[in-house]
Amino acid sequence: xxxxxxxxxxxLGFSLTKEEISYMVMGYVQGEIPDYQMSAFLMSICLKGxxxxxxxxxxxxxxxxxHILDTSFLGVHTVDKxxxxxxxxxxxxxxxxxxxxxxxxxxxxxxxGLGFTGGTIDKLESIEGLRTYLTEEELRKQVEAIHVCIASxxxxxxxxxxxxxxxxxxTGTVESIPLIAxxxxxxxxxxxxxxxxxxxxxxxxxxxxxxxxxxxxxxIMIQIGKRYGVVVECVLSSMDFPLGYAIGNGLEVKESIEAxxxxxxxxxxxxxxxxxSQMVALGLEIPxxxxxxxxxxxxxxxxxxxxxxxxxxxQHGNIEKVDxxxxxxxxxxxxxGYITSIDALHLAKISSKLGAGRENLNDEIxxxxxxxxxxKPGDFVKKGEAxxxxxxxxxKIEQEEILKSYKIEQExxxxxxxxxxxxx
Numbered sequence: 001x002x003x004x005x006x007x008x009x010x011x012l013g014f015s016l017t018k019e020e021i022s023y024m025v026m027g028y029v030q031g032e033i034p035d036y037q038m039s040a041f042l043m044s045i046c047l048k049g050x051x052x053x054x055x056x057x058x059x060x061x062x063x064x065x066x067h068i069l070d071t072s073f074l075g076v077h078t079v080d081k082x083x084x085x086x087x088x089x090x091x092x093x094x095x096x097x098x099x100x101x102x103x104x105x106x107x108x109x110x111x112x113g114l115g116f117t118g119g120t121i122d123k124l125e126s127i128e129g130l131r132t133y134l135t136e137e138e139l140r141k142q143v144e145a146i147h148v149c150i151a152s153x154x155x156x157x158x159x160x161x162x163x164x165x166x167x168x169x170x171t172g173t174v175e176s177i178p179l180i181a182x183x184x185x186x187x188x189x190x191x192x193x194x195x196x197x198x199x200x201x202x203x204x205x206x207x208x209x210x211x212x213x214x215x216x217x218x219x220i221m222i223q224i225g226k227r228y229g230v231v232v233e234c235v236l237s238s239m240d241f242p243l244g245y246a247i248g249n250g251l252e253v254k255e256s257i258e259a260x261x262x263x264x265x266x267x268x269x270x271x272x273x274x275x276x277s278q279m280v281a282l283g284l285e286i287p288x289x290x291x292x293x294x295x296x297x298x299x300x301x302x303x304x305x306x307x308x309x310x311x312x313x314x315q316h317g318n319i320e321k322v323d324x325x326x327x328x329x330x331x332x333x334x335x336x337g338y339i340t341s342i343d344a345l346h347l348a349k350i351s352s353k354l355g356a357g358r359e360n361l362n363d364e365i366x367x368x369x370x371x372x373x374x375x376k377p378g379d380f381v382k383k384g385e386a387x388x389x390x391x392x393x394x395x396k397i398e399q400e401e402i403l404k405s406y407k408i409e410q411e412x413x414x415x416x417x418x419x420x421x422x423x424x
Contacts, residue, residue: 001019001020001023003024003027003037004037006020006023006024006041007037007040007041010041010044010045010048011044011047011048013048015050015051015053016050016054016057017057018057018061021054021058021061022057022061024041025058025061025062025160026061026065028160028163028164029159029160029163038163038167039167039171042164042167042171042173043171043172043173045178045179046172046173046175046179049176049177049178052220052223054178055178055181055182055220055224056223056224058182059182059185059189059224060186062158062160062161062183062186063158063185063186063189063190065159065160065161066156066157066159066190067156067157067190068157068189068190068192069107069136069139069191070192071107071191071193071194073140074107074143074144075105076194076285077103077104077105077283078104078106078192078193078194079099079104079105079106079195079196079197079279079280079282079283080106080107080188080191080193080195080196080197081095081096081099081106081108081196081198081279082188082197082198083198083199083201084180084184084198084199084201084207084208085207086201086205086239086344087205087239087242087243087247087345087347088242088244088245088247089199089201089239090120090246090252090253091243091268091272091275092108092110092150093120093123093124093150093256093308094256094259094260094268094272094304094308095272095275095276096150096311097148097304097307097308098260098295098298098304098307099148099279099280099283100146100307100311101147101298101303101304102280102283102284102291102294102295102298103147103284104147104283104284105147105148105283106143106147106148106279107139107143107148107191107193108149108151109152109157109187109188109191110124110132110150110151110152111165111187112152112358120150122249122367123249123250124150124253124315124317125249125367126250126253126322126323126367127317127319127322127323128317128318128322128323129316129317129318130312130315130316130317131315131317132151132152132315133152134149134315139151142311142315145310145314146307146310146311147307148311149314149315150311150315151315157187157190157191158187158190161183161186161187164183169358170358175207177208177213177216177217177220178220180207180217181217181220181221184221185221185224188230189228189230193230194229194230194231195230195231196225196230196231196233197233197234197235197275197278197279198218198232198233198234198235199234199235199271199275200214200217200218200234200235200236200423201214201238201239202214202237202238202239203238203239203240203344204239204240204241204343204344205239205241205343205344205345205348206239211236211420211421214236214420215236215421218234218236218423219423221234222234222423222424233278233422233423233424234423235274235275235278235422236421236422236423237418238416238418238419238420240344241342241344242344242347242373243265243267243268243418244264244265244267244268245265245372245373245374245376246370247347247348247351247356247370248351248356248368248369248370249356249370250323250324250367250368250370251371251372251391252370253322254324255268256308257305257308259272260304260305260308261305262299262300265376266376267376267418270417270418271418271419273292273296274419276291276295277295279291280292280294323367324391325366325369325393327392327393328389328390329389329390329396330387330388330389330390331387331388331390331402331403332384332385332386332387333381333383333384333385333386333387333406333408334383335383335408336382336383336408337380337381337410338378338380338409338410338411338412338413339375339377339380339381339408340377340407340409340412340413341377341406342377342405342407343404343405346404346405347371347402347405350371350405351369351370351371353395353397354369354370354371354390354391354392354393354395354397355369355393355395356369356370366393368391368393369391369392371388371390371391372388372389372391374387374388374389375388378412378413378415380412381408388402390402
């Protein structure tokens, strides 16, 4: 078998066998296939796609490239959550402790930033001292004690994805449904997940630009789940403008803390309640309405926030010390009117330029930089009024460049719901 032949076969649009896919993936894991050949293989998949069988073969090969966690000791009341990634998406930081506060176990294996989307692990590491790598024994003890942990995948968990994930980030091969589906599902199944709620983002600031693409990805993940006896439910949510107020790692932790204390951006609140209610309903096997009542109660009575504090403490973090730059400047509107749109992708790229994201494989990110929005779509803004605050350390971005993200008009337009549908 020859890697060049396999690359050419996929480049020409032919289907690959399980053996051919395994040869490429495991060869890369074992160091027998170099980065440049794997990059070409990934690009051929981006360009030509994969059928359902190929996607399953790819997922299965990646799944068995490393260790698989046994979480059966937790019982049936365990639910996982995953987001396909968006701008300002700090949802896990609120949803995981919220769901855990109702008695549902949440083991969340998260990743670092990929492309323009932020990673939950990067956000958590903006908290001084917080450990994101836990041994299986530590993971077990923490979940048994407080029902939740958020950690990076173990060193031996889905080895193929660790290498391919990083390579995709720097080779323009992030936005591919087969690669996204296999990456997500191999990690979720390897982490022992039996029930998963997926937040599939749609729009300008998401990997899936259209609802049709999001539905296609959702259906593929649901089918993969069925092959392994895993229940997958998908919520489609809009990412045409940033979620909440904050973009950037430390800033998103700050917003999550405020949210857990009851101060939510409306779109963030709607998404959190929806995802948490779905997870609690699945985990406790109760009606959705009853689950939502439990979720709302634990937000209001502070139980969700207390669980978050326990999570940080158990993982050795200091909640009083979140990395935030102390150098800022505000960007002001040059006109009066209603904000009708905010370009999420453009703001994500600006945040990345400030240092909050990675451009190259080994880049160090700055946890303390980013953007804090004062205004959301539908809000009225006066000329000279601040639209957002920029947190920076060394590199400033010109106001004119940031203002390109905003569309301001004289007539107010209805802001559509962040929720776009469900796929089960």
